[in-house]
Amino acid sequence: MRSPRLIAPLALAALVTVAGCGRQEAPDLVNGKRLFAGKGTCGSCHTLARANTKGTVGPNLDDAFATDKRDGLGQSSIEGLVIDQIAYPRRGGTMPAGLVKGQNARDVAAYVAYAAARAGQDTGALATAAQPAKGPPVAEKAGTLTIAADPTGALAYVTDKASAKAGTAKFVMPNKSPIQHNIALKGPVTGAGPIVGSGGTSTFTASLKPGTYEFYCQVPGHEAAGMKGTLTVK
Known part of the structure; x- marks a missing residue:
């Protein structure tokens, strides 16, 4: 995420849109947190303490906005910057443009602006805004x-x-996402398939022994962000 001090004209336009249009629906912080921490959105790449996310692929948002908040940058200004980053992420980065859109994007931006570098824990409805469950x-x-x-x-x-x-x-891992991934295995036996982009398939073969394994993605930062699981072999 670009420093808030380097606000491009596009970001300034986003600030005007957020702060100046009284007809917009008020942001829903609960929905914003749910989307931020949930599957397919921001928390898998970014650390934000109040959302309990620990992604390392993108900037730590608490660190990114701590100085700016101390220097008096307002919450609405940060909200506008985040909306700009969602719509127009850094070229060459892993974040796809428009990961969330419309009112959902504004809800996410409002939650980040509220939560970044804020001490303590969320309370009330925000405290129970949970990450969606994994598939079966x-x-x-x-x-x-x-x-x-x-x-x-x-x-x-x-x-x-x-x-x-x-x-x-x-092991077969179809990848229909816009981000490169692979599947690898560690435990009593190890193995790994190639890293593939959208439309590719990562595969490898292993002679499994009984025990507990971890399957995970070897792309830097992905395992730490939660791209992993448990394999039980009997």
């Missing part, structure tokens, strides 16, 4: 274990639990 467990079928990357662009697989029988198994 995946089981190996006929020697193949298919665990897809989340198609929305979240740093996640479609599930965080899988099971397989001991023996030779082929």
Whole structure:
């Protein structure tokens, strides 16, 4: 995320839109937190303490806005900057443009502006704005274990639990997301498929022994952001 001190004309336009249009619906901070921390949105890449997200691919938002808040940059100004970043992310970065749109984008921006570098924990309805649950467990079928990357662009697989029988198994990870991913394995046996972009498939074969494994993405920062799960082999 660009420093708030380097506000481009486009960002200034966003500030005017947010602050000056009285006809817009008031932002919903609960929805903003739910979207920020939820599957397919911002928390998988960014750290924000109040949202309990620990992503490391993008900037730590508490650090990014701490000095600016101390220097008096207002909440509405930060909201406008975040809206600009959602619509027009840094070229060459991993964040796709328009990850959330319309009122949802404004809700996310308002929550970030409220929560960034704010001491303490959320209370009331904000405290219970939970991250959506993962999909159901995946089981190996006929020697193949298919665990897809989340198609929305979240740093996640479609599930965080899988099971397989001991023996030779082929791991298959279709990637329909806009971000590069792979699937790798660590535990009693290790293995890894190639990193692939949108439309690719990461595969490898391993001779599994009984035990507990972790499957994860090897792209830097993705495992730490939560792109991992548990494989149980019996």
